[in-house]
Amino acid sequence: xxxxxxxxxxxxxxxxxxxxxxxxxxxxxxxxxxxxxxxxxxxxxxxxxxxxxxxxxxxxxxxxxxxxxxxxxxxxxxxxxxxxxxxxxxxxxxxxxxxxxxxxxxxxxxxxxxx
Amino acid sequence: xxxxxxxxxxxxxxxxxxxxxxxxxxxxxxxxxxxxxxxxxxxxxxxxxxxxxxxxxxxxxxxxxxxxxxxxxxxxxxxxxxxxxxxxxxxxxxxxxxxxxxxxxxxxxxxxxxxx
Numbered sequence: 001x002x003x004x005x006x007x008x009x010x011x012x013x014x015x016x017x018x019x020x021x022x023x024x025x026x027x028x029x030x031x032x033x034x035x036x037x038x039x040x041x042x043x044x045x046x047x048x049x050x051x052x053x054x055x056x057x058x059x060x061x062x063x064x065x066x067x068x069x070x071x072x073x074x075x076x077x078x079x080x081x082x083x084x085x086x087x088x089x090x091x092x093x094x095x096x097x098x099x100x101x102x103x104x105x106x107x108x109x110x111x112x113x114x115x
Numbered sequence: 116x117x118x119x120x121x122x123x124x125x126x127x128x129x130x131x132x133x134x135x136x137x138x139x140x141x142x143x144x145x146x147x148x149x150x151x152x153x154x155x156x157x158x159x160x161x162x163x164x165x166x167x168x169x170x171x172x173x174x175x176x177x178x179x180x181x182x183x184x185x186x187x188x189x190x191x192x193x194x195x196x197x198x199x200x201x202x203x204x205x206x207x208x209x210x211x212x213x214x215x216x217x218x219x220x221x222x223x224x225x226x227x228x229x230x231x
Contacts (some may be wrong), residue, residue: 003158006156016196020218031217033218040124040222040223040224041224042119042205042207042221042222042223042224043159043205043218043219043221045220046220048217048218056215056218072117091158092158101147101162101164101166101217103161104159104161104219105160106158106159106160106167108152108156108158109158111149
């Protein structure tokens with residue numbers, strides 16, 4: 001079974017540039033999460049999708065971050081414009097129904113460096 | 116609001132020695148508890164979880180953890196570590212009920228370094 005796939009693995013951009021990350025969850029997993037992991041910290045939730053609906057985006061900085069999950073499968077996280085403080089690893093995770101039993105399957109992450 | 120405190124940021128141990136990684140949590144509601152492991156350049160993977168029942172839970176690779184409700188702790192243990200256990204370990208908590216059910220709140224992580 002294929003795991004959660006993320007791309008790109010690494011991205012280096014200059015501040016004020018846009019960047020996008022893509023995630024393909026495990027087939028059949030209707031819940032999808034985006035987390036951000038700063039250096040030396042644990043992951044922090046940005047947004048959670050149930051199918052195509054964003055049901056928890058309270059931690060997403062909406063002035064510059066946006067996300068979508070068309071057709072309830074793949075998802076894209078976008079930052080525009082990027083700031084120096086956005087340098088982090090962006091993790092995508094998915095989980096099967098029923099939601100709540102806690103096993104999230106994580107991708108390898110997309111490491112963003114903003115210069 | 117929930118929070119997770121991992122008391123040690125780094126734990127160096129010698130191979131075949133026992134290890135305990137400490138985790139305390141704070142929550143006003145009932146929670147589920149988890150330990151995830153992150154090997155270098157890899158994604159996080161579930162080590163073990165406590166949902167209900169026996170407070171001693173066993174996970175992969177010989178790890179176990181004990182849920183202590185009165186002390187709000189969920190410490191991770193292994194009686195004899197291997198070089199391959201070198202990784203970063205994250206404790207996490209989520210609500211049992213409500214809209215945020217399933218959202219994991221992570222601690223800052225503990226880097227376990229096993230030396231020969």
